[in-house]
Amino acid sequence: MPENPYVFKIQKYSIHDGPGIRTTLFFQGCPLSCHWCHNPESRAESLKINKEEMDKVSFALMEEIEKDLIFYDDSGGGVTISGGEPLSQPQLLFRLLDQCREKEIHTCVDTSGYGAAGILLKAAEKADLILYDIKLIDEKVHKKYTGKSVDLILENLKQLSRQKAAVRLRFPLIPRVTDTIENIGRVIVFLKENTIYRDIHILPFHKTGEGKYLSLGRKNYMKDIQPPYREKTAKVKKQFESNGFNVAIGG
Amino acid sequence: MNSRIESLRKKTIQKQVAVSHERAELVTSFYKTYVGMDKSIPVQRALCLKYILENKKIFIDDNELIVGERGPEPKAVPTYPEICLHSMEDLEILDNRAKVSYKVSEETKAIYKEKIIPFWKGRTIREKIFEAMEDQWIDSFNSGIFTEFQEQRSPGHTAGGELIYRKGFNDLKKNIGQCLGDINFFNDKNGLEKQEVLTSLDIAADALIVFATRHADKLEHRARGEKDFKRKAELENMASVCRRVPANKPETFHEALQYYWFLHVGIITELNPWDAYNPGRFDQNLYPFYKKDIENGTITRKDAKELLCCFWIKFHNHPAPPKVGVTAMESNTYVDFCLINLGGVTKDNQDGVNELTYLVLDVIEEMRLLQPSSMIQVSRKNPDRFIKRALKIIATGFGQPSVFNTDAIVQEMLFHGKSVEDARIAGASGCVEAGVFGKECYILTGYFNLPKILEITLNNGLDPRTKKQIGLKTGDPENLETFDDLLDAYKKQLEYFVDIKIKGNNIIEQINAKYMPVPLLSLVTQDCIKNAKDYNQGGARYNTSYIQGVGMGTITDCFSSLKYNIYDNRRVSMARLLDALGKDFKENDILLHQLGQAPKYGNDNDDADDILKIIFNAFHELVTGRPNSKGGVYRINLLPTTCHVYFGEITGALPDGRKKGVPLSEGISPVQGADRCGPTAVLKSAAKIDHLKTGGTLLNQKFLPDIFKDEKGLQSLVHLIRSYFKMDGHHVQFNVVSEKTLRDAQKNPENYQDLIVRVAGYSDYFVSLTSALQEEIILRTAHTDF
């Protein structure tokens, strides 16, 4: 697998990051610092890619992506660009989206929504589907758990909606953080009042990041938190459904 | 599961496997008393079978619906002293070893000591084979370059075709009569030989009819004494079924099943052919009977299912014949490799999945028995729901059914020069071996240790373990200047050993042709009657001999490491490597780390996978197309059963960093733990082998149970299978048990007596496996979704 400082991991046979069997590229760098982040290694600064490097890097990445074409074709899958935060590396992101479109490879961009509106809207045009995280509505709480203000994220989502971009909402179900009836209620109100989106995927918190925190020597806020019970997940699902949402569990 | 099936199932699972001396004693009496010098060998063999079937005990279990046992009772396994003779030590070991034991009674031991051993010592096929082999063959065999399939069992790997569903034995006897009349003694110099073979087939037909009639008599007798009104009717009905088949062609679903079962028992009584026998394309062959009975209202779906369950139990009643010359440590298996084929295409190339297919899948899931094994054939014409139904059974973690690519099998058969109709009725038997059912004699001749030959090459022809110069002197590896020089040396050694193997095989084939004809198997294998030739003489329509390459992953990684570290990047010197290999990498962690950085097979990396292609092609070109002694040719298979463990034991440290004694890679799976990019990369790498040039490859994939839990996971597996098959992959099987479960089973075997896992082309009880094999299964990389 090609090694470069822009993409810290390539995951094949991803089946929870968009439709079908996918290859997920994890971009380096994220402006947020969510307590529950499962890719803490991604949080180093993202590097700006220069022109000379661009061809080389994108060529190698496309080569890796195209290895699994046969699986995309059979399953209706493709590529998901995730992170980190893909919007933090717009040049590489756009390049890959363009090249995939040229080759008719389905693309998803998995974003926290924390990025410049212009970049996001352009990415939405170039990609087939945006996977958009909606976590918390309360500004204070959002700041506490992610380190950044929520305003930009909500504003960006409104804009996507206005542009009628294809978006799949994803709600990370984090015990004791996002799972309160109040937060979910506010998410519902926000979405109904401001967006056209009524499909939402609940992503229950899981502990796969645990080992990474250990090896990186970072503080793991989620150490004592267990994945949500099945009943809890079902309850949240109901709350969304009774408000007219189509809900799926998992990516 | 109704109470009848539940109790029969419980009984067959709990019953202790034992050695029965019944057959050995009858065969011995026959040869002592009845064989006159006036009878030809084929006729002797047929009369011997008839003698056994006329005199062996008839066993009918309470409440069973399908009858016929090879031994005097279920799980009493006979021996075959004319093929190989158990010594008293063998019997002791079988009796006492901890795993896969066969109880041997004092009576059996006494009979062996007094009667069987004195008569057969010096007269077995096994002894004939070892006597006939040259020194080079013996040395290679002892070094573990290859194994020999026919030293303990007779040639087999055969599945039944559709013939018996169209013809009764009386019809076949008529055909034999015609062919006898057609022999032209004026200008056929083989006329007499033909006459003897045809006569032997005729006697074999009578033998099985007698066996069925004896069952009918006993059933009628039972019926007369039966108080229970319902059972009485059942017994009467069973008796009339046994009166009709195999003499006549079957008319009902019940008759078809019973017919096949008599034949099965007959063939595994005649001799101990590899992989027992096999009902072949089960749902295709049986569907017309099922359909007719349902339409006539003579059977309900529930009745049919009950009959199938009874049929399944019969297979489980028949563990594999016990081996000889085993050590107490060596594990074994009770599995006798009968593989039920489901799905695929019909003869006229339509979707072969039918109502019976799904019913049989229900039976497999419910019965959850070690035997028979089962598989689904997947053609592009078959619906996804069929694969999903099978995946749901696989998800329960018992390793069945495995999944085969019909479209690849058809192409493989066409590539072998078979007719398109014959290709479509082909399937897989044993582990993964493809053949035309009922018309092909395809014999596996032995496993071939590809990595060991590299070890020999790196030692200039010497086997470090036996300290014998068994190979060619291809030169001191330090003087091989380029990677191609090294490859050439390897290819020379490979050719040398392939030649030894093939020469030995041809002699062995002729020994079996001359001394061990199989009249009953010949009777039902087309075109033995027409050709007036025995199955073991090349009477079948197609005759193929296979050599099975083992350790593809290991050998690829070895060459990749040599190329990367020694020749391309010059990071390690040959001298340093050879020294480390000799010391089994002791205190050489740095070197081990360096070696580990070379590209590895299983990651869709062309640098490694190109080497795989080179090795595959070299092996293929050396073997494929060489004539065997039955008028057919040699081909290759890539499957190990459990031989990668044995081959690992006798192979020293290797350039990929594998230490001495560790199992080789299994089938075409990557080296255990070497694949790091998930299942799509493994499938892509595996598909770089030209599967269509083989007669079967075996790919094992281990998945954690989570993936089977939701629709999306299941659907993704369907896609994985479809994509692999689009790339002409031959076979894939899934092991679905979490590592935690397996570790716990190692610690507390008593709690996991019934835990069945996929081993290699078959499933087995986890607790029966040697600890080396248990470790290996745990190590196979587990794939999960992300």
Ligand code: SF4
């Ligand atoms: S937005 Fe995603 S990558 Fe960034 S910190 Fe949060 S969870 Fe981690």
